[in-house]
Amino acid sequence: MSHKLFLLPGDGIGPEIMKEVKAIIDWMNANLDVSFETDDGLVGGSAYDAYGVAISEEDMAKAMAADAVIFGAVGGPKWASVPYEARPEAALLRLRKDLGLFANLRPALVYPALADSSSLKKELVEGLDILIVRELTGGVYFGEPKEIVTLEDGQKRAIDTQLYTTSEIERITRVAFDLAKTRSNRVASAEKHNVMKSGLLWKEVVTKLGAKEYPDTPLEHVLADNCAMQLVRRPKQFDVILCDNLFGDILSDVAAMLTGSLGMLPSASLGAPDEKTGKRKAMYEPVHGSAPDIAGKGIANPIAMIASFSMALRYSFEMGKEADMIDKAIATVLEKGLRTGDIAKEGDTVVTTSQMGAAVLEEIKAL
């Protein structure tokens, strides 16, 4: 069976790291019983330069038709003053919304070989393995009204609207609990029910659904501010953290930074299963940005991008075995001491993007 992958390398280091994923795809097509069909599009600043928009309608249509979108990174100082609707991030938000990618999975994993590189003391992060499950198509990101109006006295007033319905909360809650069952089976739900009505509804819905459908999975409620604190204080207390779009944005960045390996972390954004085919729309993307300062130098770390492709195999193509192979290969090259600049310490030999990509592929072949 052939799987359609739509690749959106984007800006900055995006194209360089995507190249390493392509090499793995080519090898899989040639050597495994699988066939990936790939197509490329433009997104972010590069789409703006070509078409004057953050993503063209043609590329949006291709993203909609694909089995999975593999996304690099967007943005950079070059596009700091393009019109607001054409800013690179607009493409990301539109892809999430139009593809209905409500479930954002952000693992924060400390690779044993890198436990030293966290800002936190080693004993606090060694073995850390958290999964942030973030709602991605609701909340203050998309609620209307969302506007700036000029008042009579010349002042401006800005409005954003945080909106959540029962069913939006229920579906992301199920994703979190289902994933918890494949892990340490604990869910912490983060909100601000003491201040926000959406937090109050969030807590109520998660509590009810948890008790009814997942009675064997311990559920804890934690205020979002306290959750951020606890992530710094004692991160290993968490397994799955469930949160809304805005809290998820911040909490997942804190969790990612704890690992000390931002260039290593992948993410998956999933839609609801199609009623007929059971297939979910999906997009896979590294957590890091486009790193314009090092773009074009061939020194970026491709691991987060490769690990994102591994998540695609796992969540879009039921290729858990192959995903495990990639994850194992990554861990192995790290154990062998290969380091791109971002994760190198004094005395380490630093490898290039393509050397790192090739090394991972070699390990995959050897498995």
Place this chain on the structure above:
Amino acid sequence: MSHKLFLLPGDGIGPEIMKEVKAIIDWMNANLDVSFETDDGLVGGSAYDAYGVAISEEDMAKAMAADAVIFGAVGGPKWASVPYEARPEAALLRLRKDLGLFANLRPALVYPALADSSSLKKELVEGLDILIVRELTGGVYFGEPKEIVTLEDGQKRAIDTQLYTTSEIERITRVAFDLAKTRSNRVASAEKHNVMKSGLLWKEVVTKLGAKEYPDTPLEHVLADNCAMQLVRRPKQFDVILCDNLFGDILSDVAAMLTGSLGMLPSASLGAPDEKTGKRKAMYEPVHGSAPDIAGKGIANPIAMIASFSMALRYSFEMGKEADMIDKAIATVLEKGLRTGDIAKEGDTVVTTSQMGAAVLEEIKAL
């Protein structure tokens, strides 16, 4: 001249730590050329137990009439299921709103004697001295509509509204820049202009005002998620962080936790200067909560509460010299090795709340 202090010890450890502030006030009244008049009220769970509300109208009136409110802490499991409007936090939100306390100052300071107790590696936090300036009476905390409605199909929908106007942003921005000038003279403004219209307006207003009124203070814009990350990665890059109510809630908790001394951190919440008298309404409060698990045991750390009183001297009473005395006394007792349980390490002799309070007072006397 006599200053009116309204003391709201609140719940949990609140009354215990407030007692240590009272001892300092008594000593000041007896020995310095100052006269504080104090009155006590009930707030949070203890007000609920007495009156069925989070704060009585009588106590609200006293808070309005005071020169400064000294607030302990509120909440605890005992009041987990009181009606939403009477929850302990409601008192805090009402005090902030009715007193117009739009400027929340939260220093995150690493005491040299405690640089070891942070989760972060010592070199990353040694000497850390950040001030978070958080807008406190606007944003999603108070914007309307703020409600949960039941839809036709039985689903519920929750709405919170993030609202900011030019003038709201301007006044908090001035506070941040003015304070920066008394410190390292750098402001980082955190928002999400890439997603939120309020962030877009925030950035625009801060940029304009900074350039016009504070051209000599370097201003940096940082996305709130990245700010949270950078606080973990390299916190010493920041001096003053300026942010809205909700981001400030989370970022200040992260910053506080970095110091490893949550029981040590004070805060000030200030209103606008009165047009006639120039006086600001103000409330001072420790950053930590009511710690119900250790309440009544006499082991809580009173330092954050005492340091909050020191902020009152500085910001409400132009008693910077006396505030410095208290701050110095705190640093000295720590250097001498006194530790309450929360900051004690193996081998340390642990002192009680009143021993710690008394030791700080002794140092004040000796100055």
